[in-house]
């Protein structure tokens with residue numbers, strides 16, 4: 001039984017702000033008001049959301065609608081687009097289920113790792129009845145209105161508590177220009193976008209395929225339950241059309257990387273993630289280097305100014321959207337593929353995957369590292385760093 005607290009926490013994941021609290025989070029009393037000042041930086045697409053612990057209560061924290069995208073406009077913007085459109089995905093009416101919610105494709109990738117699965121039965125997962133973009137189920141909001149020949153800059157945020165999402169727009173490709181608000185070194189076209197919980201993508205679409213289309217998830221059930229928005233060309237009519245994207249459109253962060261080698265690091269910190277299966281009707285617990293958050297005796301100390309590599313090793317069959325507060329990190333290796341220059345604050349590590357992320361410890365004080373999947377975070381998947 002988790003008791004409802006009279007407090008609410010709103011996390012400011014807006015930017016690298018120095019707020020006199022451990023993880024750039026602020027508490028305010030129920031029905032209270034809070035005013036604070038900050039210098040918006042760095043430029044790019046950011047995410048404000050509740051960081052309250054939900055535990056067994058699916059009406060708290062990131063399960064709720066307490067979220068918003070925030071766009072810090074760059075001081076200099078070449079403006080190579082005709083209009084900007086903000087899209088935020090979210091799921092509603094969550095429920096506990098015994099079924100694993102992973103995607104078919106990810107499950108197939110993990111077939112070979114099956115023998116590594118823990119023997120105890122998997123604990124509760126979270127499913128949803130309704131899906132939305134910008135708070136409306138597909139067909140219930142205003143369409144995105146475009147004209148042929150326009151370049152539309154989409155700012156997309158996955159504000160899910162637990163879900164990774166894929167999005168496609170039939171007949172169109174996305175030119176990805178920024179990930180988590182940070183410009184990518186190599187602009188690339190993709191057919192399908194993938195966003196882990198809390199990830200953001202800025203992508204330009206050239207409107208060169210007139211019609212009325214569904215911009216939505218390729219997962220048929222989720223799209224039918226609302227995960228989509230209509231894109232309508234001026235002068236086009238009829239029902240919105242959906243066409244499944246090409247089958248082999250695998251998401252790969254490294255295609256956006258630079259060919260330059262990554263900067264040298266001063267120290268490597270291995271972080272191994274494991275799951276203690278909760279069994280039928282129980283909750284899985286999560287450990288980092290053998291310890292859940294509540295069993296970690298002290299924050300991991302980092303020395304100010306040094307460049308660190310977190311060598312992330314996922315020994316579980318679930319993908320995890322891993323987030324480090326108050327910092328922007330650089331991806332330097334994804335499942336054995338070296339890369340550089342892709343700067344993010346959330347990275348999805350696939351089941352049994354390995355990712356290296358580098359950052360300079362230039363934010364003094366405490367910063368929280370955690371899985372952005374609410375159920376994982378609430379059941380131990382967190383660790384504090386302390387830059388001294």
Ligand SMILES: [Cu+2]
Pocket residue numbers: 319320321371372373376377381
């Ligand atoms: Cu996780």
